[in-house]
Amino acid sequence: MKTNLRIYWLLTLMFAVMLCHAQNTARQWNSEVTAGWNLGNQFECSAPGQDGESMDIGEPDGADNAETAWGNPVVTKKTIKAVHDAGFNAIRIPVRWQCHITNPAAMSISKTWMDRIKEVIDWCLEYDMKVIVNVHHEKWLESRPFYADKEENCRKLALLWMNIANELGKYDYRVAFAGTNEVHVPDNWGKPTAENLDVQNAYNQTFIDIVRATGGNNTKRHLIVQTYVCNADFGLYNGDFIIPKDIDGNGNDYMSVELHFYNPWEYAGSGECYYWGEPYKQYGKASQSDETTMINYFDKLANEWGSKGLGIVIGEWGLTDHYKGSEADRMHENMTYYCKTLVSEARKRGFSTFIWDNNRFGNGADMFGIFDRNKNMEIKADWIIKGIKEGIAESAKPM
16 A cells, blocks of 8 residues: 555656646746846857857867856856846856867767756756757857858758757756857848848758757757847848748747847947936936837737747847946936836736846946856846846736
């Protein structure tokens, strides 16, 4: 009797675990992300001493130490715990693979590098955090959106993702894959040509095809495809973005579209404007883009892609720290308001959001640091954390 009871409880426990991590649709995956964080300027670094714009594929000297090549310390389990304890339940891990390729003909990946990526994924999963793994700063891919390179790039991308998907295929639904990053002609972030758009669409379809072909958990894994340069403007209009065809039976249920949202750039990115939003326009130079602009934009995303069953991932967003000394408190209060608005409006529509953190601190452009990785993950931008938490709480209120 005791043996039968023990078997019963073991089976019950196994069933509960299976239910807990059962395959969710992309939209369910996104809706479960209360707040996501980017492990920026870490695993997407070039090898030490290597030009960050290099298109070389291989394994240069020191490549195993690329994680710290841009000045950040080694990621530890405490890094992940600090992010979890601050209220985040998902982490996007940007990864550059091109300087960890042992055989360019097969796009095979260094075991040392792959094991390190797995170690960080495992830490995230220990805290029951969702994870996005992508290919980031693959310059041979991102910097050549041209017909002349399309066939070769798609072939290499397929091999790379076949290797990644096979290595990470045993992970459950919490781990999502993102096919590309900000594909664009070097030094040109503006409107793409029809050629550029066609190549991005080909990358997306190649990614879907090869990952699904690896089978197992990857058959219905959450896969994330991108608009050109991850700018939704280059996907929402004129049929610029073509939804990839998934395998039979999946429909659009297990795919999301990714965009990056540093809008308005003059406030969020360059820091030319010190204020944003209707309540703060009275205090000084403010962006003309405001709450109404953001809400209308998010509605457009939901109507264009959400209505077709696709999930929507804001894979990067953030606010550079910029202020005038005498008004710093009010300007940081305004940043809290911006974060609250963005997170709340995104969550109301089922989008997931991943804030960019590059561990850079100061006053001006590109100061997206939140946790100080050099000081035991001390929170330096508490106004950002406060805004995200307020946005989560706001989105939970009845409509």
